[in-house]
Amino acid sequence: xxxxxxxxxxxxxxxxxxxxxxxxxxxxxxxxxxxxxxxxxxxxxxxxxxxxxxxxxxxxxxxxxxxxxxxxxxxxxxxxxxxxxxxxxxxxxxxxxxxxxxxxxxxxxxxxxxxxxxxxxxxxxxxxxxxxxxxxxxxxxxxxxxxxxxxxxxxxxxxxxxxxxxxxxxxxxxxxxxxxxxxxxxxxxxxxxxxxxxxxxxxxxxxxxxx
Numbered sequence: 001x002x003x004x005x006x007x008x009x010x011x012x013x014x015x016x017x018x019x020x021x022x023x024x025x026x027x028x029x030x031x032x033x034x035x036x037x038x039x040x041x042x043x044x045x046x047x048x049x050x051x052x053x054x055x056x057x058x059x060x061x062x063x064x065x066x067x068x069x070x071x072x073x074x075x076x077x078x079x080x081x082x083x084x085x086x087x088x089x090x091x092x093x094x095x096x097x098x099x100x101x102x103x104x105x106x107x108x109x110x111x112x113x114x115x116x117x118x119x120x121x122x123x124x125x126x127x128x129x130x131x132x133x134x135x136x137x138x139x140x141x142x143x144x145x146x147x148x149x150x151x152x153x154x155x156x157x158x159x160x161x162x163x164x165x166x167x168x169x170x171x172x173x174x175x176x177x178x179x180x181x182x183x184x185x186x187x188x189x190x191x192x193x194x195x196x197x198x199x200x201x202x203x204x205x206x207x208x209x210x211x
Contacts, residue, residue, distance in 0.1 A: 003095040005084040009115075009133045010048070010055035012080040014071050018045055018060030025049050025056060035113050044068050046112050057083075057112070081119070083131035089116050092132045096120060108134075 015021035022033055026049075034055070035048040043066030049056040059080055061068040071080065086092045089108035097103055102121035111117030111133065120130040 003092045007085045008054045009083040009085040010057045012057045014059045014080045015077045021058050037112050081129035081131050083133045086132045089118050089132050089134050
């Protein structure tokens, strides 16, 4: 089945002075910013402006060693990436990998404004850093239901959580529940380490962080 881009989700623009850029885009769009978020781990601050069904994402640096600071030093302000909305980020990544395109992410991760995101290498789109993005689905209770990366599903199939034996069944319900929780928690930590290691081996300077 062909994977289709549903829309241009947003365009990322790097700016040297975020507050000045916000004033400029407030005048241009005729409306205030819809979302502002600082990601301390990446040393960036992002401001979103809604334009129809798409958005403009202004990106500023909060420290000298961030990816955005490096981008500014090498290229100055300007277009950083184009993000396309898709129905399923993981399926899109699998599709592009099968086409032989180079990926920066092999599984989705949490991005700004409550979305799941992943990046393709600029070589996949004629030199433009490309992001695929989808909204986080919510069940009827209103809690977020994140898509489980395929890497995690493969690990869970290869190393399933053991089912309790007869001894565990004979134990009290409290002890059994506690043991099950510890067992699953150990497995989840192990799986997360595997996923993070796998991501670290596939990222380059373009995709080492959300921005």
